Amino acid sequence: MIVLDHRGKRQSLMPLNVGPSHPATHGCLRFLTALDGETIVASVEEIGYLHRGFEKMVERGTWQQVVPYTDRLNYCSAIMNNIAYCRAVENMFGVEITERCKVLRVIVNELSRINDHFVCVAAAFQDLGGTTPFMYAFNPREEIMCIWEKLTGARLTNSYSRIGGLARDSYDGFEQDVLAALDSTEKALKDLHACLDRNRIFLDRTVGIGKISAEKAISYGWTGPCLRACGVASDLRKDEPYYDYETYDWEVVVGTQGDCNDRLQVRLAEIEESMKIVRQALKRLAPGPIDIVDPRIRVPSHKLAYQDMEGLIGRFKSVYEGIRVPEGEYYCGSECANGELGFTIISDGSGHPYRIKVRPPCLTQFAAFHELVEGGQLADSMAVLSGLNIIAGELDR
Amino acid sequence: MTDVAEKPNFITSSLDFLVNWGRTNSLWPFPYGTACCAIEFMSTEVGRYDLSRIGSEYVRFTPRQSDVLLVSGTITYKQAPILKRIYEQMAEPRWVIAMGACACSGGFYDCYCTVPGIDHIIPVDVYIGGCPSRPEAFFDAMFDLQKKIKDESYMKQRTERVKEQLEMIKAKTAEAKEEVREFAHEKVAEFKELVAEKEKEFVEQTQFWKR
Amino acid sequence: MVNVDEIFSVLEEKFGATKESKDKWTVTAVVPAAYLHNAVQFLRDESAIKFEMLVDIAGVDYLTYPNHEGPRFAVDYAFKSMSTPGARIRLKVQVPEADLNVPTLTDLYANANWYEREVFDQFGIVFTGHPDLRRLLNHVEFVGHPLRKDYPAQKRQWLSTNDYLLPALEKRLEVLGYRVVQRSKEVETVDNEFLEGSIKE
Numbered sequence: 001m002i003v004l005d006h007r008g009k010r011q012s013l014m015p016l017n018v019g020p021s022h023p024a025t026h027g028c029l030r031f032l033t034a035l036d037g038e039t040i041v042a043s044v045e046e047i048g049y050l051h052r053g054f055e056k057m058v059e060r061g062t063w064q065q066v067v068p069y070t071d072r073l074n075y076c077s078a079i080m081n082n083i084a085y086c087r088a089v090e091n092m093f094g095v096e097i098t099e100r101c102k103v104l105r106v107i108v109n110e111l112s113r114i115n116d117h118f119v120c121v122a123a124a125f126q127d128l129g130g131t132t133p134f135m136y137a138f139n140p141r142e143e144i145m146c147i148w149e150k151l152t153g154a155r156l157t158n159s160y161s162r163i164g165g166l167a168r169d170s171y172d173g174f175e176q177d178v179l180a181a182l183d184s185t186e187k188a189l190k191d192l193h194a195c196l197d198r199n200r201i202f203l204d205r206t207v208g209i210g211k212i213s214a215e216k217a218i219s220y221g222w223t224g225p226c227l228r229a230c231g232v233a234s235d236l237r238k239d240e241p242y243y244d245y246e247t248y249d250w251e252v253v254v255g256t257q258g259d260c261n262d263r264l265q266v267r268l269a270e271i272e273e274s275m276k277i278v279r280q281a282l283k284r285l286a287p288g289p290i291d292i293v294d295p296r297i298r299v300p301s302h303k304l305a306y307q308d309m310e311g312l313i314g315r316f317k318s319v320y321e322g323i324r325v326p327e328g329e330y331y332c333g334s335e336c337a338n339g340e341l342g343f344t345i346i347s348d349g350s351g352h353p354y355r356i357k358v359r360p361p362c363l364t365q366f367a368a369f370h371e372l373v374e375g376g377q378l379a380d381s382m383a384v385l386s387g388l389n390i391i392a393g394e395l396d397r
Numbered sequence: 398m399t400d401v402a403e404k405p406n407f408i409t410s411s412l413d414f415l416v417n418w419g420r421t422n423s424l425w426p427f428p429y430g431t432a433c434c435a436i437e438f439m440s441t442e443v444g445r446y447d448l449s450r451i452g453s454e455y456v457r458f459t460p461r462q463s464d465v466l467l468v469s470g471t472i473t474y475k476q477a478p479i480l481k482r483i484y485e486q487m488a489e490p491r492w493v494i495a496m497g498a499c500a501c502s503g504g505f506y507d508c509y510c511t512v513p514g515i516d517h518i519i520p521v522d523v524y525i526g527g528c529p530s531r532p533e534a535f536f537d538a539m540f541d542l543q544k545k546i547k548d549e550s551y552m553k554q555r556t557e558r559v560k561e562q563l564e565m566i567k568a569k570t571a572e573a574k575e576e577v578r579e580f581a582h583e584k585v586a587e588f589k590e591l592v593a594e595k596e597k598e599f600v601e602q603t604q605f606w607k608r
Numbered sequence: 609m610v611n612v613d614e615i616f617s618v619l620e621e622k623f624g625a626t627k628e629s630k631d632k633w634t635v636t637a638v639v640p641a642a643y644l645h646n647a648v649q650f651l652r653d654e655s656a657i658k659f660e661m662l663v664d665i666a667g668v669d670y671l672t673y674p675n676h677e678g679p680r681f682a683v684d685y686a687f688k689s690m691s692t693p694g695a696r697i698r699l700k701v702q703v704p705e706a707d708l709n710v711p712t713l714t715d716l717y718a719n720a721n722w723y724e725r726e727v728f729d730q731f732g733i734v735f736t737g738h739p740d741l742r743r744l745l746n747h748v749e750f751v752g753h754p755l756r757k758d759y760p761a762q763k764r765q766w767l768s769t770n771d772y773l774l775p776a777l778e779k780r781l782e783v784l785g786y787r788v789v790q791r792s793k794e795v796e797t798v799d800n801e802f803l804e805g806s807i808k809e
Contacts, residue, residue, distance in 0.1 A: 001791055022458070051745040053754070331698060354673060368718070
């Protein structure tokens with residue numbers, strides 16, 4: 001296409017389409033760029049290629065049946081989504097979960113965060129042409145996956161959390177497994193830093209690429225590691241603490257430049273902070289009940305159902321009718337791997353959700369994509385994209 | 398050409414064996430990854446499971462250089478034309494694996510926006526269950542596909558293709574001939590009319606000058 | 609330390625806001641659509657707690673809600689303060705079916721653009737003044753608004769072509785100060801055969 005720029009100079013631009021089945025788009029994002037040589041002059045994004053109708057599907061099931069759907073929002077850290085949803089509903093009930101459940105949730109939350117950040121950093125390397133770090137980062141990830149298999153029965157989409165508790169208690173030897181996984185995480189981190197910190201090619205391709213100012217990032221609604229890379233110390237685990245996050249000894253990691261390199265470095269540093277939290281939480285893991293005892297919310301255990309009349313009735317009712325969340329409207333956001341994952345829940349007091357709206361952290365980040373790439377090279381857009389860590393399942397729901 | 402090649406003999410069956418051996422052990426996948434299954438495919442590629450053990454070493458991100466279209470993840474209506482286009486861009490021989498419940502049947506997304514199985518759009522060779530499928534299941538599917546390829550006969554396919562092409566060429570030639578004939582008829586008729594008109598004019602003119 | 613409730617009372621005074629009784633856990637103010645833009649500007653720039661971030665916009669359809677009185681649709685805005693961590697407020701605009709117009713917030717928050725496109729896509733609520741109100745999640749040939757309660761969940765709609773983005777790119781170029789003199793040729797990707805054999809309702 002031929003355009004006149006603001007000085008009236010004639011310019012010939014080439015429109016180039018990237019995606020939705022491009023290797024660096026990690027799923028199905030698409031953007032159309034207008035190129036002047038190799039420089040991106042303008043870019044528009046298109047999403048919705050993985051729009052699976054989460055919000056329509058959940059209206060048909062019961063409240064507990066929403067949990068498997070939340071797995072598939074951010075499938076790199078499925079357990080975090082389960083917990084974020086369950087926390088929102090528990091807040092509506094106004095109940096406090098048990099102490100052991102809290103600690104276990106913190107442990108699996110942080111392990112998922114490690115998992116998610118590893119995928120992001122590994123995929124970023126892969127997109128920039130480095131295959132070795134990809135292999136390094138996936139080793140501890142596989143170990144954590146093994147823990148998930150033992151703990152929940154599934155590798156990726158776990159559905160571990162339930163409203164008012166967890167699907168099952170931890171197994172014997174859970175702590176040793178977690179500690180072993182942390183050790184291998186530490187080793188992988190060391191390897192990754194060796195590949196990353198002084199690698200000329202990597203630094204040339206990421207430092208100063210895709211910069212954004214803190215004001216702009218806030219105006220775009222960025223949250224999570226991407227906002228923290230811009231120098232804003234905003235973390236829901238500190239700002240609106242839940243599950244006693246404020247009592248653990250850890251720090252919010254903040255970047256300085258807000259460029260692509262910072263986003264990846266913040267993620268790597270967050271893995272270290274998460275490891276700290278997991279180590280402390282393992283020490284707090286005391287024996288005790290996992291589920292709250294309330295037939296309104298949590299299905300009574302087998303033992304109760306077989307020996308007690310009320311337990312049997314409670315079990316029958318919660319299986320056939322589902323739990324009844326109090327009528328009302330509520331918004332609750334939790335700090336997930338990519339940022340604030342929020343659920344706007346509207347309940348009409350029946351056994352089915354009336355409406356659940358997800359606030360995906362990726363959407364706001366991808367909405368700013370054209371600001372990051374315009375004026376840069378086409379090859380830089382890949383580095384920017386992998387630094388943002390867009391998960392299509394969450395983006396399009 | 399036709400009769401000799403259809404009958405299996407020592408040379409053709411050895412050639413089949415050779416071709417199938419090559420094809421089964423160098424299946425290069427094109428990962429059309431959209432959702433959760435793509436992450437499991439990433440795990441299959443690296444470290445612990447190591448896809449390159451069975452020769453699928455190269456994951457090619459262009460449909461023109463790959464043999465297997467690996468659809469891992471939900472396909473929505475917005476994406477369906479793109480998937481079809483990519484399938485059409487692949488060179489023969491090509492195979493398709495539907496990985497995961499979503500690609501096989503739409504999974505538990507029975508909704509206004511998801512395609513209930515990619516077999517509504519493109520033919521599928523192997524289906525893998527699971528949401529998402531485990532890496533072991535993926536390996537199993539690859540072995541199934543290898544078995545399937547081993548049963549194929551390259552020479553047979555070739556003769557069939559040649560036959561098809563011959564028939565197609567024949568049909569096309571006949572069509573073209575018919576068209577040319579019709580065209581010629583039309584032209585001749587037109588020319589006759591023209592000559593008749595000219596004659597008429599000429600006669601009129603001569604009559605005018607005679608007067 | 610200023611409480612969110614005090615900000616609500618200012619909203620009540622200045623913009624005629626009422627408290628949403630359904631929200632029993634946090635503060636939700638129902639604002640008339642005419643005052644929405646001013647109210648949000650007040651929240652962002654002038655109030656005691658500045659709400660710098662627009663967290664979410666959610667559309668709601670109250671068609672089948674039991675004992676619901678009032679307009680059919682509503683748009684729910686969630687705001688978060690960055691300078692005062694932990695402070696949140698929600699605004700709500702009620703939208704009757706006869707007049708589906710709500711003023712846009714795109715000039716105040718950059719991310720309102722996509723959120724409003726999504727609400728338009730799913731509920732058909734029109735945001736007046738939006739620079740580029742297109743569908744966001746569903747494809748270009750989609751008819752209807754899927755998250756309305758009267759849209760059947762399994763009503764499927766096939767797409768026959770690839771989505772076409774060049775007009776959007778031209779719009780973006782014009783925003784950046786370029787003027788398109790000659791358009792590039794459209795790439796035709798019509799797949800008529802694609803529709804054959806597909807399941808349609």
